[in-house]
Structure formats: structure tokens, C-alpha cells
Amino acid sequence: MPAIQETIDQVKAIDVSEYKYGFVTDVEMEKPAKGLTEDTVRYISSRKNEPAWMLEWRLDAFRRWKTMTEPTWARVSYPQIDFQDIYYYAAPKMNGAPKSLDEVDPAILDAYKKLGIPLREQEILAGVEPQNRVAVDAVFDSVSVVTTFRAELAKAGVIFCSISDALQEHPELVRKYIGSVVPVTDNYYATLNSAVFTDGSFVYIPKGVRCPMELSTYFRINEKNTGQFERTLIIAEEGAYVSYLEGCTAPQRDENQLHAAVVELVTMDDAEIKYSTVQNWYPGDANGKGGIYNFVTKRGDCRGKNSKISWTQVETGSAITWKYPSVILRGEGSRGEFYSIAVSNGMQQVDSGTKMIHLGKNTTSRIISKGISAGRSQNTYRGLVSAHRKATNARNFTNCDSLLIGNQCGAHTVPYIESKTSTATFEHEATTSKISEDQLFYCMQRGLSAEESTALIVNGFVKDVLQQLPMEFAVEAQKLISISLEGSVG
Amino acid sequence: MLQINNLHVKIADEDKVILRGLNLKVAKGEVAAIMGPNGSGKSTLSYVIAGKPDYEVTDGEVLLDGVNILEMAPDERAAAGLFLAFQYPMEIPGVATMTFLKAAMNAQRKQRGQAELTTPEFIKRVNAAAELLGIPKDMLRRPLNVGFSGGEKKRMEILQMTLLEPKMSVMDETDSGLDIDALKIVAEGVNARRDPEHGFLVITHYQRLLDYIKPDTVHVMSRGLIVKTGGPELALELEANGYRDYQSAA
Ligand SMILES: Nc1ncnc2c1ncn2[C@@H]1O[C@H](COP(=O)(O)OP(=O)(O)O)[C@@H](O)[C@H]1O
Numbered sequence: 001m002p003a004i005q006e007t008i009d010q011v012k013a014i015d016v017s018e019y020k021y022g023f024v025t026d027v028e029m030e031k032p033a034k035g036l037t038e039d040t041v042r043y044i045s046s047r048k049n050e051p052a053w054m055l056e057w058r059l060d061a062f063r064r065w066k067t068m069t070e071p072t073w074a075r076v077s078y079p080q081i082d083f084q085d086i087y088y089y090a091a092p093k094m095n096g097a098p099k100s101l102d103e104v105d106p107a108i109l110d111a112y113k114k115l116g117i118p119l120r121e122q123e124i125l126a127g128v129e130p131q132n133r134v135a136v137d138a139v140f141d142s143v144s145v146v147t148t149f150r151a152e153l154a155k156a157g158v159i160f161c162s163i164s165d166a167l168q169e170h171p172e173l174v175r176k177y178i179g180s181v182v183p184v185t186d187n188y189y190a191t192l193n194s195a196v197f198t199d200g201s202f203v204y205i206p207k208g209v210r211c212p213m214e215l216s217t218y219f220r221i222n223e224k225n226t227g228q229f230e231r232t233l234i235i236a237e238e239g240a241y242v243s244y245l246e247g248c249t250a251p252q253r254d255e256n257q258l259h260a261a262v263v264e265l266v267t268m269d270d271a272e273i274k275y276s277t278v279q280n281w282y283p284g285d286a287n288g289k290g291g292i293y294n295f296v297t298k299r300g301d302c303r304g305k306n307s308k309i310s311w312t313q314v315e316t317g318s319a320i321t322w323k324y325p326s327v328i329l330r331g332e333g334s335r336g337e338f339y340s341i342a343v344s345n346g347m348q349q350v351d352s353g354t355k356m357i358h359l360g361k362n363t364t365s366r367i368i369s370k371g372i373s374a375g376r377s378q379n380t381y382r383g384l385v386s387a388h389r390k391a392t393n394a395r396n397f398t399n400c401d402s403l404l405i406g407n408q409c410g411a412h413t414v415p416y417i418e419s420k421t422s423t424a425t426f427e428h429e430a431t432t433s434k435i436s437e438d439q440l441f442y443c444m445q446r447g448l449s450a451e452e453s454t455a456l457i458v459n460g461f462v463k464d465v466l467q468q469l470p471m472e473f474a475v476e477a478q479k480l481i482s483i484s485l486e487g488s489v490g
Numbered sequence: 491m492l493q494i495n496n497l498h499v500k501i502a503d504e505d506k507v508i509l510r511g512l513n514l515k516v517a518k519g520e521v522a523a524i525m526g527p528n529g530s531g532k533s534t535l536s537y538v539i540a541g542k543p544d545y546e547v548t549d550g551e552v553l554l555d556g557v558n559i560l561e562m563a564p565d566e567r568a569a570a571g572l573f574l575a576f577q578y579p580m581e582i583p584g585v586a587t588m589t590f591l592k593a594a595m596n597a598q599r600k601q602r603g604q605a606e607l608t609t610p611e612f613i614k615r616v617n618a619a620a621e622l623l624g625i626p627k628d629m630l631r632r633p634l635n636v637g638f639s640g641g642e643k644k645r646m647e648i649l650q651m652t653l654l655e656p657k658m659s660v661m662d663e664t665d666s667g668l669d670i671d672a673l674k675i676v677a678e679g680v681n682a683r684r685d686p687e688h689g690f691l692v693i694t695h696y697q698r699l700l701d702y703i704k705p706d707t708v709h710v711m712s713r714g715l716i717v718k719t720g721g722p723e724l725a726l727e728l729e730a731n732g733y734r735d736y737q738s739a740a
Pocket residue numbers: 501506508526527528529530531532533534535544
């Protein structure tokens with residue numbers, strides 16, 4: 001309950017439709033001209049001092065991208081994006097990469113502090129409560145400005161750094177895995193990302209290692225008219241385990257901004273990756289002006305036997321979300337999970353879901369999706385569960401629940417099921433409900449305000465998924481959901 | 491004290507009139523019963539007292555301790571000491587009963603300018619009340635009212651009444667759907683909360699409940715009006731003769 005109360009207080013303290021993370025940080029930036037040509041790709045690659053093969057890979061992606069067209073199958077609508085009117089690289093001016101926190105622009109450290117991610121305190125607290133430590137990679141526009149706890153993680157053999165650093169320090173690992181889960185030509189935005197990705201996180205957990213702390217990346221878009229093209233790659237070798245969380249915020253601006261990320265996960269035998277997202281990009285104002293276009297490709301490959309990949313997402317931000325974190329269940333006995341809470345309010349559009357591709361024997365997957373629509377928003381769950389001919393005894397359980405608040409929003413469920421083996425068992429449940437006036441009245445008769453009542457009912461609705469998040473983030477997420485629904489009770 | 495003067499109520503957005511100039515008074519510490527045939531407007535009366543939005547008051551007033559509460563939101567009325575035990579309690583999926591109880595108790599305390607309850611104090615109070623009503627602990631961990639039997643839901647209403655310590659409780663057919671044992675437990679719960687500061691308006695269709703909760707006053711309601719008022723003997727008379735005499739009185 002304290003979380004709910006705090007939420008209510010916060011909501012009351014701020015204006016309607018005021019996004020809490022909408023501030024802008026004044027930092028001197030390095031930006032090449034707007035627009036996208038081969039030269040832009042070369043510029044990014046040379047700025048990062050990348051190996052030649054990486055540049056070739058990018059150029060190949062760029063050439064292919066030029067032959068592709070934007071997908072239109074999602075239930076979202078937006079004006080044509082002018083890809084020549086975007087900055088593809090924006091980095092805070094620094095003399096080379098910062099070696100320590102002291103070399104990072106204080107304005108940037110301050111920005112993260114305002115977001116509730118004090119990078120310095122992280123280290124100061126390091127000695128105090130080891131079990132609560134979280135290592136952070138902070139990505140500001142196009143570059144990672146700092147990654148904490150690198151040295152300590154290295155002792156355990158864990159590599160946690162920006163993908164730019166990984167290309168310098170472990171190019172062989174990057175080369176082996178990049179594009180191996182999401183091929184260069186997978187889809188329009190993934191191909192674009194392959195050409196112009198700027199930064200993101202790289203995680204490598206060696207055989208038999210259980211990562212000693214939570215890892216996380218905080219993505220911040222600060223610059224105007226800038227696209228953020230993040231690339232994240234996580235590899236868990238045999239028997240390894242890691243829990244990783246990403247958070248995202250952006251300033252409040254009238255123009256739409258593009259975020260097109262690619263995330264690839266690989267698990268070998270008996271390995272497990274738990275990937276959680278709390279996505280809170282600027283959603284635009286109440287009339288749908290501004291906000292982030294969040295067009296993201298996330299996929300995990302359970303390459304080894306009995307390996308496991310679990311996606312948990314809390315999606316509250318962005319003007320448009322187009323995102324289907326998926327799992328390829330290749331290894332025998334592997335398991336994929338997708339837990340999602342997608343909240344839409346105002347004029348937001350969400351088209352999100354997952355794909356569970358069963359290739360190996362005895363593979364299992366579980367999908368729990370909770371969509372909450374308020375205001376005039378549209379919220380679609382789109383999911384695919386498929387079983388290959390060889391995927392004998394594949395099993396899936398899917399549960400999609402939608403909750404509507406008010407009469408002007410929409411919820412849609414689009415499940416696709418394909419099975420090429422008669423031994424597969426796929427179960428699907430779906431419900432759509434409304435927060436009823438009667439439930440609200442009942443709660444209010446007990447003394448809860450209209451906002452408190454809504455927050456309570458919504459938190460009850462998403463409970464199954466919140467439980468999947470690491471404890472400290474579950475509380476955060478609970479607050480965020482309530483804030484996102486602010487102004488939705490009439 | 492609850493006083494209702496000349497209350498006229500219709501369904502919001504419709505012409506259907508349900509209460510037609512109802513007058514009623516429940517003194518401090520009094521247990522008043524309302525009996526009446528189905529459809530006479532008993533639930534409507536209880537909803538209007540509690541502030542349900544589906545109804546429109548076209549005339550009259552409802553005073554709680556002399557203050558007209560008709561302009562107040564339902565949560566403000568609750569904080570002012572009004573409690574409604576619902577004829578059909580709502581299910582709140584995913585919200586543990588404990589969580590709900592704590593939220594409600596603290597919301598009311600906050601509105602009254604009191605400090606939040608500490609967790610040990612809260613648990614102590616819940617356990618004591620639950621024991622009195624024969625509510626097992628595991629039920630308190632389950633989502634509120636989800637999958638509860640009719641009797642369990644009614645007991646849960648009395649538990650909430652006990653914990654929220656209202657000064658005026660309206661109980662809408664709390665006896666319906668209860669077997670005799672459950673009825674006794676519920677009545678005991680109510681009787682335990684009888685005190686000179688706490689008034690009750692007990693709405694029922696059957697006299698049976700009044701064997702266990704002895705009313706000070708009995709009112710007969712028909713077609714949106716109180717048509718007769720008397721002592722406990724009136725309930726017995728209704729039991730013997732039915733509502734026929736009153737159907738046309740209005
Ligand atoms: N929300 C509503 N909409 C339409 N009709 C209603 C509504 N509430 C009550 N009524 C009607 O008003 C009359 C009184 O109902 P109610 O107050 O439930 O009576 P009781 O509780 O005495 O059985 C009935 O005819 C019922 O159908």
C-alpha cells in the first residue's frame with residue numbers, strides 16, 4: 001500500500017498530463033548533420049573506432065535497408081517518418097571516453113540523479129548492502145557515459161560494458177553473436193538499427209557463473225530531433241544466470257522522436273536470462289502531440305538444452321509502441337516466458353506481444369499479458385505461438401487480459417497459433433473487462449478516493465506480472481502504472 | 491444520528507421515480523429495521539444514503555449528525571462515519587483482503603487527520619475481528635470476495651464494519667443467502683458493535699434476522715415510502731400477515 005499512497009500523492013502534486021521525467025539537460029553535444037547516407041554510417045563507425053568488419057556489416061545493412069519498406073501491419077497510425085530529418089548521432093562532448101565518474105559531465109550525472117539513478121551513490125553505497133547492489137550502464141543519447149561496478153563484475157568473470165567498449169575490448173565475442181538472433185534483414189527497423197546503432201549494453205556471463213548482482217541500463221534521450229538506436233547483446237554460457245533490467249525516459253517535446261532498438265539474448269545449456277523492462281519514454285501530451293515512437297526488436301535464442309529466457313515488461317510510455325519480445329526455443333527442454341503489462345492513456349497506441357517459436361523437443365512457454373487502456377488510447381496484444389514439426393510435446397499457456405477504463409479506448413487481442421506437430425498442447429485464455437462503476441463505488445464507500453480506488457483495482461489486475469519483477473523494481477513499476485493512469489477517472 | 495427528510499429519488503438519465511418523499515429518523519445508538527417487499531426501494535435508499543452515482547435526488551435531504559451529506563462524495567461520507575453493508579458485495583480480483591482492509595482503514599484515518607496504523611496494530615485488530623466472525627486467516631490473504639460463498643461475503647462486510655468503526659451502519663439484506671449458523675454469526679458481529687454512539691439501519695425482507703438483532707424500531711416500506719412505523723411487534727405482525735396490507739397503502 002505505501003506505493004499506492006505515494007503514487008496518489010505524487011499524482012496530486014503535479015499537473016494533469018505532466019510527465020515527471022520531461023526535463024532537458026543542457027550539455028554541449030557533438031552532432032553531425034541531420035540525415036542518413038553511407039557517410040553517416042561511416043561517421044558513426046569511425047567515431048567509435050570500430051573494426052573494419054563492423055563497418056562492412058553496417059554498410060551491408062544500410063544498403064539492404066534502402067530496398068525495404070516500412071511495415072504497416074500493426075494497429076497503429078502515424079504520419080510518414082522523414083528519415084532524412086533525424087540526427088543519427090549525438091554524443092556529449094568529451095575528451096575521449098571517460099575513465100571514471102570524475103570525468104563525466106556533472107550535468108549528466110545530475111540528470112541521472114533527477115531520474116532517480118544516482119551513479120555516484122551507487123558506488124558509495126557499494127560497501128554497505130552488497131545484496132542490493134545494481135550495476136548500471138548509463139546511455140545518454142547515442143553513447144554510454146558510464147558503466148558502474150565493471151571492475152567488481154570482472155572479478156567474477158562477468159563482462160558488463162557498453163557495446164562500443166565491447167567492440168574494442170572483446171571484438172571476437174561481438175562478432176560471433178551480433179546478428180545471430182536478429183538477422184540484419186529481420187525487419188525494417190532492425191535493419192535500420194544494424195546500420196546506425198550507436199550504443200547499448202554488452203553482457204557476457206561465462207560458464208557456470210551466476211552474475212553476482214542485478215545489471216541494468218538506463219536509456220535517456222535528451223537531444224531534440226535525435227533518433228536513439230540502441231543495440232544490446234547478452235550472452236549466458238552454459239549454466240550461467242543473469243537478471244537484467246532496462247529503464248527508459250525522455251524529455252517532453254512537441255516533435256516525435258524515434259527509438260529503434262535491437263536486443264539479442266543467447267542462452268547455452270542450462271543457462272537463464274531474465275530480462276525486465278520498465279519503459280517510460282515520453283508518451284506525448286493529452287492531445288497526442290509529441291512522444292517517442294518506440295519501434296523495437298527484441299529476441300532471445302534458447303540455443304542450449306534446458307535453457308530459459310524470460311521477458312518481463314512494464315510499458316507505460318511512448319506515443320507508439322511496436323514491440324514483440326520473442327523467444328526461439330531451439331534447445332531441447334528449453335523454456336520461454338513473457339510477462340507484460342502495457343498501459344495506454346491519452347492518445348497512446350500500443351501494439352505489443354510476443355512470439356514463442358518452438359523448434360526443439362519438450363519445449364515450454366508461458367505468456368501472461370495484461371493490457372490496460374484508458375483515455376482515447378488503443379491497446380493491442382499481438383502474439384504468435386508456433387511449433388515446428390520436430391517440436392514434439394511443445395507446450396504453451398497464454399493468458400491475455402484487457403482492462404478498459406472509460407468508454408473511448410480500445411483493447412484488441414490478435415493471437416496467431418501454428419502447429420506442425422500433433423503432440424503440441426497450446427492453451428489460450430483471454431478476457432476483457434471494465435473497471436465497473438460498481439467496483440469503484442464499493443471501494444469509495446470504504447473510504448478510498450476515486451484515484452485510490454482505481455489504483456487499487458489496477459494493481460490487483462496486474463499483480464501476476466508485477467510479481468515477476470525484481471522486488472525493488474516492482475514497487476517502482478506499481479507507482480509508474482498509477483501515474484500513467486492519472487486523469488483517467490472521471 | 492441519521493435524518494431523512496422528504497427524499498425524492500429517480501434513476502439518473504431516466505424518468506423512473508423510486509423514492510417519493512421518504513421520511514426517516516435513526517437516533518444515536520438506535521437499531522432501526524426497514525422491512526418491505528421486493529422492489530419497494532430499500533436498496534435504492536441505502537445506495538442514495540451512501541452516494542451511488544446511478545441515482546438522482548430531485549428533492550429532500552439526508553442529514554448525518556445534522557450535516558446534509560448529499561453533496562459529499564462516497565469516500566467523504568465514509569470518512570464522516572457512514573458504512574453500507576452491501577446486499578451484493580463486489581469482488582476485487584488480485585487485491586488481497588488484507589491489503590484492501592489496510593488501504594480502507596488508512597484512507598479513512600487520513601481523511602480524519604489521524605496517523606496511519608502501524609502494521610502490528612493493524613494485524614492485531616484484523617485478527618481479533620476475524621476470530622469473532624469465524625473468518626479463517628487464509629481467507630484474509632485471498633483476493634477480496636473472489637470465490638467467496640454468499641455467507642463468506644456477508645461476514646466480510648461485517649468484518650469491515652467492525653474495523654472501520656462507523657457511527658451509522660446501513661445493512662442491506664445482510665441476512666439474505668445465509669443459513670441459520672451464518673446468520674447467528676453475523677448477528678453476533680452486529681450485536682458486538684452495538685453501542686450508544688453507533689446507529690443501525692437494518693434492511694431486511696424477512697423477520698428472521700430480527701430474532702437475532704433486536705430492533706428498537708421497525709419501519710415498513712412500500713413503493714418508495716415509509717408507510718408504517720412501530721416497535722418489534724410490527725415485525726412479527728408482518729411475518730404472520732405478509733406485506734399484502736401495505737402493498738396498496740402507498
Ligand atoms: N439502477 C437502476 N436502474 C433501473 N432501475 C432500478 C435501478 N435500481 C433500482 N431500480 C428499480 O427500482 C425499484 C426498487 O429497487 P430496489 O431499490 O432494489 O428495491 P428493493 O431493494 O426494495 O428490492 C425496482 O423496480 C428496481 O427495478
